[in-house]
Amino acid sequence: EKLNRLYGSLSDELSDSLNVAVRYVPVSNYAAAVSAFRSGSLDLVWFGGLTGVQARLQTPGAMVLAQRDIDAKFTSVFIANGASGLRPITSADQLVQLKGRRLAFGSESSTSGRLMPQYFLGENGVTMADLAGGAPGFSGSHDATIAVVESGAYEVGALNEQVWRSNVDEGRVDTDKVAVIWRTPPYV
Numbered sequence: 767e768k769l770n771r772l773y774g775s776l777s778d779e780l781s782d783s784l785n786v787a788v789r790y791v792p793v794s795n796y797a798a799a800v801s802a803f804r805s806g807s808l809d810l811v812w813f814g815g816l817t818g819v820q821a822r823l824q825t826p827g828a829m830v831l832a833q834r835d836i837d838a839k840f841t842s843v844f845i846a847n848g849a850s851g852l853r854p855i856t857s858a859d860q861l862v863q864l865k866g867r868r869l870a871f872g873s874e875s876s877t878s879g880r881l882m883p884q885y886f887l888g889e890n891g892v893t894m895a896d897l898a899g900g901a902p903g904f905s906g907s908h909d910a911t912i913a914v915v916e917s918g919a920y921e922v923g924a925l926n927e928q929v930w931r932s933n934v935d936e937g938r939v940d941t942d943k944v945a946v947i948w949r950t951p952p953y954v
Contacts, residue, residue, distance in 0.1 A: 769790075769792060770790065770792065773790040773792075774790050776790070777789055777790040788810075791807075791808060793808075795873060795875070795906075796814070796816075796817045796873055796875035796876065797875060799811050799813065799817060799821075800813075800817050800820050800821045800824065800875075803821045803825055803828070804821065804824045804825045810831070814875075814876060814877040814878065815837075815840075815877035815878075815881070815882075815953075815954070816875055816876070816877040816881050817875055817877070818830065820875075836928070837954065838954055839952035839953075839954075840877075840878060840882075840926075840927075840952060840953055840954065841878075841927045841949050841950050841951075841952055841953075842878045842879070842882055842883045842924055842925060842926060842927055842949075842950045843924070843925060843926075843927045843930050843946045843948070843949050843950070844864075844883065844922055844923070844924050844946070844947050844948040844949075844950075845911075845912065845915050845922065845923050845924075845925070845930065845944050845945065845946055845947065846915065846921060846922050846923075846944065846945065846947045847915050847916065847917075847918050847920070847921050847922075847943060847944055848942065848943050848944065848945065849918055849921075849943075850867070850921035850922065852864075852867075852921065852922065852947050853947065854945075854946075854947050854948070855947050855948040858886065858889070858890045858948075858951075859890055859891075860948075861886070861887055861890040861891070861892050861948065862890065862891050862892060864887065864892055864896075864897070864922055865892055865896040865897070866896070866897070866898055867897060867898055867921045867922050868897070868898045868899070868903065868919075868920045868921045868922070869897050869898075869902045869903070869920060869921070869922045869923065869924070870902065870903040870904065870905045870911050870914050870915065870919075870920040870922070870923040870924075871883065871884070871902050871903070871904055871905070871911070871923070871924055872904070872905055872906065872907050872908045872910065872911045872924075872925055872926075873904065873906060873907060874904055876908070876926075878908075878925065878926035878927075879907075879908050879911065879924060879925050879926055880902075880904075880924070882950060882953050883924035883950065884902075884924075886950050886951070898921075903920055905920075905923070908925040908926050908929035908930075909929065909933065909938075911923040911924070911925045912925065912929075912930070912933055912938075912939055912944065915944050916939065916940055916943050916944040918943075922947070927949065930946065
């Protein structure tokens with residue numbers, strides 16, 4: 767609903783300023799956005815890092831038109847349920863504390879909710895096989911990652927820091943139950 771309102775307004779503004787019909791089309795997930803772009807069903811798409819690379823590889827002639835200033839120094843956060851006993855991690859080499867834990871990422875195709883957090887885990891000695899059950903879980907979205915960690919279904923989750931902050935600021939997170947334990951270094 768929020769995206770429809772926001773991007774509907776953007777579509778109207780682009781239509782007026784470009785004198786070209788522009789229509790906002792919501793997609794169900796990252797893979798659907800890449801597929802619709804590749805097939806020509808969508809002409810202009812706001813992709814994340816990973817999906818942007820996938821779209822350019824799959825679509826001859828595709829190009830990046832713009833990047834937000836905040837995307838030059840993006841960060842993800844690892845959050846933990848208070849009952850997990852995990853405390854703030856002060857250096858990346860302490861990520862080994864997550865071995866044997868139930869960890870949830872968001873979408874498998876999310877740069878900030880899976881790709882970069884998984885990269886930093888690997889760089890610091892934590893493979894996906896080291897996690898409880900031998901693999902991570904996938905909640906499907908950043909908001910859902912907060913929910914599954916807050917509920918205790920997962921001990922730890924990784925997500926986009928902007929989404930974390932907005933959920934906290936809007937009162938949608940019980941910070942007595944879940945807190946940030948580590949912030950990734952910035953990445954593009």
